[in-house]
Amino acid sequence: GAVVSQHPSRVICKSGTSVKIECRSLDFQATTMFWYRQFPKQSLMLMATSNEGSKATYEQGVEKDKFLINHASLTLSTLTVTSAHPEDSSFYICSARGTESSYEQYFGPGTRLTVT
Amino acid sequence: GQNIDQPTEMTATEGAIVQINCTYQTSGFNGLFWYQQHAGEAPTFLSYNVLDGLEEKGRFSSFLSRSKGYSYLLLKELQMKDSASYLCAVVSGTYKYIFGTGTRLKVLA
Numbered sequence: 001g002a003v004v005s006q007h008p009s010r011v012i013c014k015s016g017t018s019v020k021i022e023c024r025s026l027d028f029q030a031t032t033m034f035w036y037r038q039f040p041k042q043s044l045m046l047m048a049t050s051n052e053g054s055k056a057t058y059e060q061g062v063e064k065d066k067f068l069i070n071h072a073s074l075t076l077s078t079l080t081v082t083s084a085h086p087e088d089s090s091f092y093i094c095s096a097r098g099t100e101s102s103y104e105q106y107f108g109p110g111t112r113l114t115v116t
Numbered sequence: 117g118q119n120i121d122q123p124t125e126m127t128a129t130e131g132a133i134v135q136i137n138c139t140y141q142t143s144g145f146n147g148l149f150w151y152q153q154h155a156g157e158a159p160t161f162l163s164y165n166v167l168d169g170l171e172e173k174g175r176f177s178s179f180l181s182r183s184k185g186y187s188y189l190l191l192k193e194l195q196m197k198d199s200a201s202y203l204c205a206v207v208s209g210t211y212k213y214i215f216g217t218g219t220r221l222k223v224l225a
Contacts, residue, residue, distance in 0.1 A: 032211060042218070043201075043216060043217050044159070044203065044213075044215045045215075046212060046213070046214075046215075049211075093158060097211055103146055103164075103211060107159050108158060110158050
């Protein structure tokens with residue numbers, strides 16, 4: 001149980017275009033979903049927290065107009081990188097939290113974004 | 117501020133025991149998680165400590181001292197497949213994880 005999927009696993013896009021990444025909880029309802037980015041040989045950095053039906057909460061320094069997050073249902077959250085630039089190339093990982101009483105997050109397999 | 121420290125890299129020999137330390141200073145505390153992450157993959161859950169003491173699970177054990185802001189992950193009978201990054205994450209006052217810098221462990225034959 002507690003499986004989270006991400007799509008696509010890898011994407012290459014041209015500078016200036018937008019890319020959408022989907023995160024789905026497959027066998028549970030996700031109260032909260034989180035989006036992280038990870039640069040090579042570094043740890044995970046939280047970008048934003050999203051709750052179903054409400055606006056995402058972004059961490060300091062993360063541009064909300066550039067990284068659009070939509071959490072339309074209890075099983076789906078999307079991250080759209082708008083007007084992507086080479087410096088946005090990174091590994092993006094989502095996670096989901098289920099029941100109100102649990103702190104554990106279940107991680108998706110990640111999406112490798114390369115902007116050329 | 118929020119601060120979580122781990123050693124950047126460690127090297128150990130196959131069959132040995134290794135201890136990875138994590139020290140933290142956070143504004144709140146609702147537990148500490150350890151995750152294993154292989155390059156290019158998602159983190160996988162290893163352990164969760166919220167009370168002081170040692171939790172043992174097979175070859176992996178995790179210890180927590182809340183008064184000292186300290187935890188460690190102990191890996192016994194090291195195997196080559198244990199070469200990975202090990203991430204310490206503290207749940208602060210909300211449901212958010214604050215990740216440590218991560219420790220890259222290299223297991224040598």
